[in-house]
Amino acid sequence: MTTAASLTMHERVVAAAAELTLEVGWAGVTMGKLADRVGVSRQTVYNEVGSKPQLAEEMVLAELATFLAVVDEAFDEQPGNLVEAIRGASRGVLELARRNALLQAVVSASYGAATELLPLLTTRNDALVLTATEAVRRRVTSYPIDLDDRHLDAAIDMVVRLVLSHVVHPIGKPADTADDIAWISEKTLRL
Numbered sequence: 075m076t077t078a079a080s081l082t083m084h085e086r087v088v089a090a091a092a093e094l095t096l097e098v099g100w101a102g103v104t105m106g107k108l109a110d111r112v113g114v115s116r117q118t119v120y121n122e123v124g125s126k127p128q129l130a131e132e133m134v135l136a137e138l139a140t141f142l143a144v145v146d147e148a149f150d151e152q153p154g155n156l157v158e159a160i161r162g163a164s165r166g167v168l169e170l171a172r173r174n175a176l177l178q179a180v181v182s183a184s185y186g187a188a189t190e191l192l193p194l195l196t197t198r199n200d201a202l203v204l205t206a207t208e209a210v211r212r213r214v215t216s217y218p219i220d221l222d223d224r225h226l227d228a229a230i231d232m233v234v235r236l237v238l239s240h241v242v243h244p245i246g247k248p249a250d251t252a253d254d255i256a257w258i259s260e261k262t263l264r265l
Contacts, residue, residue, distance in 0.1 A: 086112050087122045088132045092176050095133070099179070103129075134202055137176055141167050142209045149213040156217040160259045163210075164237050165252035171241040172248065181242060206234045219263055229262045 081089065090111040094103045105126070109116045123129040148162030171177055211230050219226060233255065240251050259265075 083112075083114070083118070084122045084132075085136075087114075087119055088129070088136050091123075091129055091133050092136070096175055096179055100130070131201060133176075135205060137174070138202055138205055140174075141170060142206065144170055145206075145209060145213070153216075156214065156219070156263065157256050157260045157265055159213070159217075160233060161252050161256035164233075164255040165248050167237055168240055168244065168248035168251055172244065177241070203231075203234060203238065206238070207231055210234055219265070221263065226263075229259070232262060233259055 087108060090108055091103055094107060094111060098107075103126070105116050105119045108129075109119045112119065123132055144166040145163040148166050149159045152159035152162060207227075207230055210233065211227070214226070214230055221229065236255055236258070240255075245251070246254075
């Protein structure tokens, strides 16, 4: 369990930004309010996270770590079956997305509003996709797969983007969507 005392100043600022976003919405988060919440000067907040758009990206990446822990757990539970690991990871991520208050606040509050947050999940998601893809690639390469690197990278990218799409705009039940993603992965990875 992480305590506030064990967090770095940077982590404290990002965590406080997430709390404020849940309380007042992203538009209501100011560097001044954030400084007051953390108990530091505004300059310290700027030194730690830069601009508000940079803070938005930091919040998204911090939240991504929670989702990647779910992915790791699913892969740990299926060390000999890649398709089942992908199914479990997809389902776990989609279930977490449904109950993740910050994600829900970002997605629901952002439609029709000018915000830096939703594009970080959709149109300007380079850091998110790259971080998730690298994490999944590290896990996938421990399984026997008969694909060259280029095609393996394409398959992993496809899975990550597909899951992200369903995180942002879920259509079906997490279990059903995870089954579909596992089926697509099995065909794409030629397993």
